[in-house]
Amino acid sequence: MKTxxxxxxxxxxxxxxxxxxxxxxxxxDYNAGLAAAKxxxxxxxxxxxxYGCAWCDHTNKKxxxxxxxxxxxxxxxxxxxxxxxxxxxITLPTGERITExxxxxxxxxxxxxxxxxxxxxxxxxxxxxxxxxVRDFRDYDRYVRGGHYKTxxxxxxxxxxx
Amino acid sequence: MRxxxxxxxxxxAAHAQAGWQWEAPLxxxxxxxxxxxxxxxSANRKGLAVSHGTVGMVWEDxxxxxxxxxxxxxxxDAPAFSADSPVSEDECYEPVLAALDGTGRFLAAWEAAGGVxxxxxxxxxxxxxxxxxxxxxTLASRNGQVRAAWAExxxxxxxxxxxxxxxxxxxxxxxxxxPVEAGEPANDQAWPALTLTAAGxxxxxxxxxxxxxxxxxxxxxPAGTRDYAPVGRLSDQRSGRVDGLGAGMGAMRPTLAAWGxxxxxxxxxDKRDFLAGYDVYAAFDAGGRFAKNLRVQDSFGDNMAQWxxxxxxxxxxxxxxxxxxxxxxxxxxxxxxxxxGFVEDVAVPxxxxxxxxxxxxxALDETGALHLVWLAREADGTRVRYARAVWR
Numbered sequence: 001m002k003t004x005x006x007x008x009x010x011x012x013x014x015x016x017x018x019x020x021x022x023x024x025x026x027x028x029d030y031n032a033g034l035a036a037a038k039x040x041x042x043x044x045x046x047x048x049x050x051y052g053c054a055w056c057d058h059t060n061k062k063x064x065x066x067x068x069x070x071x072x073x074x075x076x077x078x079x080x081x082x083x084x085x086x087x088x089x090i091t092l093p094t095g096e097r098i099t100e101x102x103x104x105x106x107x108x109x110x111x112x113x114x115x116x117x118x119x120x121x122x123x124x125x126x127x128x129x130x131x132x133x134v135r136d137f138r139d140y141d142r143y144v145r146g147g148h149y150k151t152x153x154x155x156x157x158x159x160x161x162x
Numbered sequence: 163m164r165x166x167x168x169x170x171x172x173x174x175a176a177h178a179q180a181g182w183q184w185e186a187p188l189x190x191x192x193x194x195x196x197x198x199x200x201x202x203x204s205a206n207r208k209g210l211a212v213s214h215g216t217v218g219m220v221w222e223d224x225x226x227x228x229x230x231x232x233x234x235x236x237x238x239d240a241p242a243f244s245a246d247s248p249v250s251e252d253e254c255y256e257p258v259l260a261a262l263d264g265t266g267r268f269l270a271a272w273e274a275a276g277g278v279x280x281x282x283x284x285x286x287x288x289x290x291x292x293x294x295x296x297x298x299x300t301l302a303s304r305n306g307q308v309r310a311a312w313a314e315x316x317x318x319x320x321x322x323x324x325x326x327x328x329x330x331x332x333x334x335x336x337x338x339x340x341p342v343e344a345g346e347p348a349n350d351q352a353w354p355a356l357t358l359t360a361a362g363x364x365x366x367x368x369x370x371x372x373x374x375x376x377x378x379x380x381x382x383x384p385a386g387t388r389d390y391a392p393v394g395r396l397s398d399q400r401s402g403r404v405d406g407l408g409a410g411m412g413a414m415r416p417t418l419a420a421w422g423x424x425x426x427x428x429x430x431x432d433k434r435d436f437l438a439g440y441d442v443y444a445a446f447d448a449g450g451r452f453a454k455n456l457r458v459q460d461s462f463g464d465n466m467a468q469w470x471x472x473x474x475x476x477x478x479x480x481x482x483x484x485x486x487x488x489x490x491x492x493x494x495x496x497x498x499x500x501x502x503g504f505v506e507d508v509a510v511p512x513x514x515x516x517x518x519x520x521x522x523x524x525a526l527d528e529t530g531a532l533h534l535v536w537l538a539r540e541a542d543g544t545r546v547r548y549a550r551a552v553w554r
Contacts, residue, residue, distance in 0.1 A: 050433075052375020052401075054408025061407075085369070085376045085414040087298060087352060089255070096199040097229055101414065105520075108487075110439035110467050112412075 021047060021081040022064030026074055030090040030100065033080030037120040043144055044118035045077040048109060050084040056113045059131050066134045073137070076145060078120075084112050093122035117144045125149045182496070182532060182551035187512035190234050190243050190535060190546040193225040200546050201229075202521050202535060204256040205300035205312070206355035206417050207472035210535050211268060212238075212527040213261030218268045218283070219523075219535055220249055220257040221546055231257040231272050233283060238531075238550065249281075250274055250288060259283075260301035260308060262329060269327070269334065271299040271310055278312045286332035291325055292339060297352075301327075304358040304420070310336070311354040311366055317346040322354045322368045324383075324390075342381050342390045348372045351379075355416045361385055361424040365447065367416040373401035374409035378416040378430050382450045396428050396445050396452045411436055413443075419475040421446060427499075428452060429473040429482050439467020442484050442497075444504070458482050458497050458504045469520065476526035479553070483510075483534065485520040492520040494536050510534060512549050519547075 021027035027047065028036070037044045049056040064070065073079060082090070086100040098106070107114060107127060116127040117140065125144055128136075139158060143149055148157045191200060200223040202209045209220045217236045222229050231254035234246040249257055249270050257272035262282070271280040271291075278299035281288045291299065292314050299312040308327040313320040325339040349371035357365050362385030370379040370393075378396040383389055401410040412433040421427040425448040431440035432455070442458035459468055463486050471484040480499035485492045493514035497504040513519040518539040525533045532551045537544050 050375075050412050051371060052373075052409035052412065054404045057407040085412055094199075095197055095224070097224065098201070099203070102203070105467075105469050108467070111437050 020049065020051065020083075021079075022060040022070075025064065025070060025079055027079045027081040029088065030080050030082055030103070033078045034091075034093070034118075034122050037078040037118070037122070040078060041120050042076060042078050043120060043125070044080055044116075044122065045073055046080045046082060046116040046118060048082050048084060048104065048107065048112060048114040048116060050112040053084075053112045055111070055131050059113055063132060063134050063137065069134050069137055072141060076141070084109065115140075117149075126154045128154070180553065181508065182510075183554045184511055184549050184551045187547050187549040188236070188242060190219050190548050191221065191223065191232065191246055193223055193232075193246070194543040194545055195225075196543050198223055198225050198543055200537060200544055201256075202523055202537060202546065203470075204258045205298040205353050206258070206302075207415075207470070207523050208258040208260070208300050208302075210523040210525045210533060211259040211261045212525050212533055213268055214264055214266035215239075216266045217243075217533055217548070217550075218259050218261070219243070219546070219548065220259045220270055220272075222255055222257060228253045230254050231270075233257075233259070233268075233270060236548075238527075243548070247284065249283070250279065256298060258300050260303040262303065262308075263306055269301055269303065269308060269329065271301050273297050273299060278310075280310060280327065280334055280336075282329055282332045282334055286334060289334050289336065291336055292323055296323070298354065300354055300356050302356040302358050302364075304360075305362070307358055307362060309356055309358065309364055311356040311368075313350075313352045313354060313368070314341075316341070319347045319350045319371075320352060321347040322351045322366060324356070324364065324366060338388050340388055342366055342368075343393060349374070353415055355418040355428070357418040357420045357426050359385075359420045359424045359426055360422070363424060365418055365420075365426040366390070367396055367418050367428050367430075369414055369416065375401060376412050376414055377401065377410070378413050378428065380416075380418075380428065380447070380452060382447075391450050394451055396430065396455075397432065397443075398445075398455045399432075399434050412440075414440070415471070417472045419473045419480070421475050421480065422448065424448070427473060427475065427480060429458065429471050431468065431471055435464075438465050440469065442468045442471045442482060444473070444482065456504065459484070459486070459495070460497070460504075460507045463488050463495070463507060470522060472522060472524055474524045474526045474532070476528065476530050479526060479530055481524060481526065481532060483522040483524045485522060485536075489514070491516065492518045494519050494522045494534070496524075510536075510549070512547065513538070
């Protein structure tokens with residue numbers, strides 16, 4: 001019986017081990033996250049991932065495992081996860097209904113993971129593709145929540161701080 | 163040497179002269195506005211069909227405030243599409259259309275209220291296919307045979323179902339509704355594509371996550387049977403972790419068309435080159451197994467994401483359509499099968515240039531004429547556009 005329960009638990013655990021949102025973060029779907037952002041006034045951090053994506057897995061393990069980063073992003077952002085190949089329906093701020101996969105078309109996504117910062121109203125602030133470090137995400141946080149995006153590109157901001 | 167040069171020049175000249183000759187494009191829908199958003203996505207990208215000289219087109223838009231599906235028709239010699247009419251009364255998604263042979267009539271299917279539905283247009287009553295939560299329905303018809311496939315909830319995940327449909331007058335009925343694989347699925351199956359081969363075999367392809375990443379899978383049932391062969395991958399890429407990470411590259415939205423005496427061809431979006439977005443890949447099957455994968459788009463599209471790929475066949479003609487932004491903005495591109503490979507990409511004149519032209523649907527009619535629909539995003543709204551071409 002014990003063996004059976006263990007096997008059942010492992011079987012149920014398998015899908016979450018294959019590059020979905022990082023463990024322990026309060027990620028929600030796009031519609032819920034955008035609605036929460038409107039209510040809270042927090043910016044949105046959109047994690048555009050892909051089921052089975054190796055670089056997403058790497059980012060989850062290397063970067064999002066950092067307890068400080070987890071606290072920072074969980075407190076200050078509405079966290080949204082979208083699957084690059086999913087047919088799940090979402091509604092854009094324009095009122096257009098598309099799928100999560102189609103969101104990749106609109107974002108001109110060429111690789112996953114893709115990280116997108118949005119205003120509480122759902123307007124795009126900046127997007128950054130690929131593996132990023134804890135320090136990168138702390139820099140992006142300063143850029144976004146510090147309002148620097150209103151006057152500088154991300155590259156200008158990163159150049160000026162070094 | 164001189165003879166060889168002349169021969170080569172002759173070949174190039176002949177090739178340069180042959181191509182798709184396009185008629186003037188038309189609007190399909192008249193509901194256009196800044197807050198009206200038409201969509202043509204569907205399983206197997208089957209919103210466009212040609213039945214006995216009439217072109218039919220289904221799509222979804224939100225003109226009424228909620229997503230609903232609409233249909234419009236155009237006899238191929240008419241100057242415009244008919245006024246559109248609703249396919250269903252309710253919220254409706256991802257509609258598809260199939261020609262009913264030799265009648266000039268069509269069968270439509272769509273998702274609504276958590277199920278998938280089918281009806282004969284224009285007067286038939288809707289029939290729900292299956293009983294569990296379902297989505298992503300598609301249709302295939304040939305020589306009086308009609309099949310539907312969809313993704314249906316079976317325990318924790320969805321699996322692919324196939325039904326035989328019979329049409330008498332305006333009434334459609336479903337028989338032998340069954341899953342391609344018996345038993346509960348090990349992970350999600352979605353976005354089925356379906357075709358009937360020239361010999362009447364049923365070929366099904368779909369997105370499958372049993373390997374913990376998305377892989378196009380397929381199976382086949384011989385004509386007159388309901389017994390699907392053991393499923394197999396369309397992709398010749400292996401699943402597996404890279405340095406202990408992930409589960410494999412992505413792939414999505416397989417489409418299918420009949421090919422040859424009893425074969426089929428599949429076209430899908432494939433991310434094996436993972437830094438350049440999805441590419442368009444194809445594979446031919448003959449007798450149940452898909453062969454070596456072929457990249458469809460040419461090298462000028464290499465560093466560019468391709469989207470919304472679909473395939474159409476008629477006789478020895480095979481055309482693949484998709485959109486990409488290699489020229490700066492999204493345009494619709496075509497590639498045709500030469501017999502040995504996919505030839506260089508050609509932009510569709512009315513669906514390229516400034517602005518955004520994307521989301522192509524294509525069909526080849528019995529004369530070999532190509533019918534194409536796409537979305538044109540313009541300042542005052544998005545239009546559903548159509549054009550017809552003949553090969554000369």
